[in-house]
Amino acid sequence: MEYVIVKWLHILSSTLLFGTGLGSAFYMFFTSRTRDARAVAVVVRYVVIADWAFTAPTIILQPLTGFYLVHIAGFPVTSTWIAASVALYLLAGACWLPVVWMQMRMRDMAREAAASGSELSVRYWSFLRWWVALGIVAFLALVAVFYLMVAKPA
8 A cells, every 4th residue: 555655646746747847838938929028927927836836846756756666666776767767857857947047037027027018138038948948858858757657668
């Protein structure tokens, strides 16, 4: 029963991690494309909140439950699929940290533009390009981790 509960927590947290990231990316990207600073300010504010409320806790829970599952199931930690999963997870995390920093700056830039009635700054658009690029890398890394978790190739 312990294994089932931990596995359920692992799957649930991975779903929250992946789903929150994908949903946030969708709304933030397409709202930004409207160039409506007021709409962007609202959406980016909630994207930042979602990252702290959902993504950050799951980022912590994933390795804890994952390594515990490895321990319970008796998989060698040195298995290729586990090492690859950890490396890809760390890559996704390395992308997420600057993305969160940029989102907070973008939130502030959008709020200021909305308050002053001005357009989003050139810096906002520069951040958005980096945000998209890092998001694509993180997304692909997590898709690969999902595959490795399911297939567990030798």
